[in-house]
Amino acid sequence: MARKNLIAGNWKMNATHLESIQMVQKLSYRLDIADYDRVDVVVCPPFTALRSVQTVIEADRLSLKLGAQNVDPHESGAFTGEISPHMLSKLAVQFVIVGHSERRQLFGETDEVVNAKVKAVLAAGMTPILCVGETGDEREAGDAETRVRDQVTAGLADVDPDSVGSIVIAYEPIWAIGTGKTATADDAGAMCGLVRSTVAESVSGTAAEFVRVLYGGSMNPGNVAGLMAKKDIDGGLVGGASLDPDTFASVVRYWV
Numbered sequence: 001m002a003r004k005n006l007i008a009g010n011w012k013m014n015a016t017h018l019e020s021i022q023m024v025q026k027l028s029y030r031l032d033i034a035d036y037d038r039v040d041v042v043v044c045p046p047f048t049a050l051r052s053v054q055t056v057i058e059a060d061r062l063s064l065k066l067g068a069q070n071v072d073p074h075e076s077g078a079f080t081g082e083i084s085p086h087m088l089s090k091l092a093v094q095f096v097i098v099g100h101s102e103r104r105q106l107f108g109e110t111d112e113v114v115n116a117k118v119k120a121v122l123a124a125g126m127t128p129i130l131c132v133g134e135t136g137d138e139r140e141a142g143d144a145e146t147r148v149r150d151q152v153t154a155g156l157a158d159v160d161p162d163s164v165g166s167i168v169i170a171y172e173p174i175w176a177i178g179t180g181k182t183a184t185a186d187d188a189g190a191m192c193g194l195v196r197s198t199v200a201e202s203v204s205g206t207a208a209e210f211v212r213v214l215y216g217g218s219m220n221p222g223n224v225a226g227l228m229a230k231k232d233i234d235g236g237l238v239g240g241a242s243l244d245p246d247t248f249a250s251v252v253r254y255w256v
C-alpha cells in the first residue's frame with residue numbers, strides 16, 4: 001500500500017504570530033498543487049501563532065496542514081498554562097507533536113505522559129506525531145534499538161489498534177537534533193524499519209503497513225533525498241531547516 005509522504009516543520013519556540021504569517025505566505029508561494037499531491041506538508045508554529053496561521057490557510061485556501069508542538073492530555077480544568085486537545089481541534093489543528101525529545105528531556109515528560117497525550121489527541125480527532133529516539137550515549141552503548149522499541153511500545157500502549165495506522169511516528173536520534181549531524185540514510189532507514197516492525201509486533205501488521213514513519217534530526221535540502229529513498233522513511237520532521245521558507249520548500253520538493 002502506498003503511504004503518502006509527510007514533511008512537517010517544527011518551528012519550536014521561534015516566530016511571533018506576525019513572523020509566522022509571513023513564513024506561511026512565503027512558503028505557499030514556493031509550493032504548488034503537484035507538491036501537495038505528493039507530500040502532506042505540515043507546519044507546527046508556536047501556540048500563539050496557530051490562530052493567525054490557520055486564518056491564512058483558510059483565507060488563501062492553502063493545502064498546508066496545521067500542527068501543534070504539544071498538548072495537555074486532560075480535557076479541561078485547573079491546569080494553569082496548559083492547552084487542551086479540544087482547543088487545538090477547534091483551531092483546525094490536524095497534527096500534534098507528542099513526546100518530542102526536548103519535552104522529554106527539558107520538561108520531564110515520561111512515557112506514561114506521552115501515551116496519555118497520544119490517546120487524548122486521537123480522542124479529539126487529530127493525528128499524533130509521536131517522537132521517539134535514543135541519546136548519543138545509548139547509541140554508543142548499543143542500546144538504541146531497545147530504547148526506541150520501548151518508546152514505541154509505551155507510546156502506543158492501550159491505543160485502539162484500529163487508530164494506530166493513522167498515527168505518525170517520528171524517529172529522531174537525539175544526538176542528531178539541531179547538531180548538524182544526521183544519521184546516515186542507511187542507519188536512519190534501519191531504525192525507521194525497526195519502528196515499523198515494532199508496530200507490527202505490538203499492534204498489528206495492518207497498522208504497521210499504514211503507519212507513517214518520519215526521520216528527524218538535521219534534515220536539510222542536501223540530505224533529504226537520500227533519506228527519502230529508504231523504503232521505511234515516509235517523510236521528515238524538520239526543525240532548523242523549516243524556519244526559512246525557501247529552505248523548507250526545498251526539503252518538501254526533495255525530488256526536484
Ligand code: PGA
Nearest residue numbers: 177178217218238239240
Ligand atoms: P532539527 O530538529 O531539524 O533542527 O535537527 C528536528 C526536531 O527537533 O524535530
